[in-house]
Amino acid sequence: MRDLKIKFINHACIQFFIDDQSFMVDPWFDGKVFNNSWSLLKSTKLDELELKSLKYIFISHEHPDHLNFDTLKKIYSINNDITCIFPFRKDETVKKVVEKIGFKFKFIKQNEEKFFLNDKDFVKYFSNKDEGDHTIAFSINEKVIINQNDDYTPSNIIQRINKEFSKIDILFTQFSLAGYYGNSDNPEMIKKNGHDFHLQRVVNYKKKFNAKMVVPFASYVYFCKNTNKYLNNFSVKLEEVLHALGNDVCQLVYYNDYIYLNEDFKLRNKKNLEKLKMTFDSKNHTYQTSDIIDDEELENVINKKLFNMTLSKKIFTFTDKLSFKSLFVGTYKLLSLSLPLFIEMPDKNRIIKINFLTNNVKVLNFDSTKNIDFKIPSEELLYMFKFPWGSDTANITATVDYYNKRSFYFFEYLLKYYHYQGAVFIK
Numbered sequence: 001m002r003d004l005k006i007k008f009i010n011h012a013c014i015q016f017f018i019d020d021q022s023f024m025v026d027p028w029f030d031g032k033v034f035n036n037s038w039s040l041l042k043s044t045k046l047d048e049l050e051l052k053s054l055k056y057i058f059i060s061h062e063h064p065d066h067l068n069f070d071t072l073k074k075i076y077s078i079n080n081d082i083t084c085i086f087p088f089r090k091d092e093t094v095k096k097v098v099e100k101i102g103f104k105f106k107f108i109k110q111n112e113e114k115f116f117l118n119d120k121d122f123v124k125y126f127s128n129k130d131e132g133d134h135t136i137a138f139s140i141n142e143k144v145i146i147n148q149n150d151d152y153t154p155s156n157i158i159q160r161i162n163k164e165f166s167k168i169d170i171l172f173t174q175f176s177l178a179g180y181y182g183n184s185d186n187p188e189m190i191k192k193n194g195h196d197f198h199l200q201r202v203v204n205y206k207k208k209f210n211a212k213m214v215v216p217f218a219s220y221v222y223f224c225k226n227t228n229k230y231l232n233n234f235s236v237k238l239e240e241v242l243h244a245l246g247n248d249v250c251q252l253v254y255y256n257d258y259i260y261l262n263e264d265f266k267l268r269n270k271k272n273l274e275k276l277k278m279t280f281d282s283k284n285h286t287y288q289t290s291d292i293i294d295d296e297e298l299e300n301v302i303n304k305k306l307f308n309m310t311l312s313k314k315i316f317t318f319t320d321k322l323s324f325k326s327l328f329v330g331t332y333k334l335l336s337l338s339l340p341l342f343i344e345m346p347d348k349n350r351i352i353k354i355n356f357l358t359n360n361v362k363v364l365n366f367d368s369t370k371n372i373d374f375k376i377p378s379e380e381l382l383y384m385f386k387f388p389w390g391s392d393t394a395n396i397t398a399t400v401d402y403y404n405k406r407s408f409y410f411f412e413y414l415l416k417y418y419h420y421q422g423a424v425f426i427k
Helices: 069-078 093-101 155-164 187-209 229-234 238-245 265-280 295-307 311-318 324-336 378-386 390-397 405-421
Strands: 004-010 013-018 021-025 038-040 054-058 083-087 104-108 122-126 135-140 143-149 168-174 211-217 221-223 341-345 350-355 360-365
Touching (some): 013 135, 069 093, 083 093, 093 104, 104 122, 122 155, 155 187, 168 187, 187 211, 187 238, 238 265, 295 350, 295 360, 295 378, 311 324, 324 405, 341 378, 341 405, 378 390, 390 405
Parallel strands (some): 143 168, 168 211
Antiparallel strands (some): 004 013, 122 135
């Protein structure tokens, strides 16, 4: 039997050691992500790690707290003989960027393909789609470890996993907030949809996977902009997770801790909880002020983004599935955007008007008589249009307030457009 050790590194990053080699999942060691709106609670230094033995890096999905290019570059500077493993994508943008760093790269087909680490141990990605978050299963040394990261694993995928694996030894799962749960002036909704939902989520997934042990992770961050720091007030505390799961199930880990594969973790939980409370303490947090973006730059970037969005592309994006329901719902959403969108930028006391069907953009003085569709700071608005994943990032930063359904449709459209049309960057 091979010698297996698992170490928690930081946030959603864990490292597996099997005899004389190792592999890592979702490394992010330092810096801020999501347009500088998320910060690690504590950075990881390279000299704290064993990187020479690394053979593989498994990435769960594209979000920069899981796929962090700066961290990958630092790893490559120490060990350049590593293969990055990623769930299958039609769009090869990630593959090209990772290969440009210098790594070897391999896609793994969801639900079907096993990636063998040796003649017996293997890794599988699970999802209903070939985009977004994925749940990863590691079958190693007669142990089954499920890395759920921040995937909302659907019931049919859980059934598939439970059918394939007779037991789940360890479930690694996100435990706290990760984006928009309600408008910033609606604390009751944020608590219900954010804090309460995520705490119950951990309990529910423990039951659904029938996991012997749960390690809460992938939430070792805080919201670090003045425009989204309000969300820290609703974060799920690890003592709440420990209470909800019980000391016999929940294993609390500190940075560079080895995961106990037996019941010894029960004796360590109390000590780790005290250490983690100090790390999560808001007194250690620093916050960043967002930039105020010039009107001309905003208009220029948004116009460039809309320029290639023909009516046919818009229709296809909203009605992508060849069914009557898809055509009906998609057409309704498209027609709901036929009237101009009015977006408030509170940091500028200005409004930006977008005629979606004619692709026309204009910055206006604030007018309280206008019916605002959504509100967002100018820096987040610029990022939203400048990068293919910008609308997703705006939600994850929790810096947007929505005032009607069609504003949600607009964000949905921008994200789907990215998936269907590929990664197009605005310079």
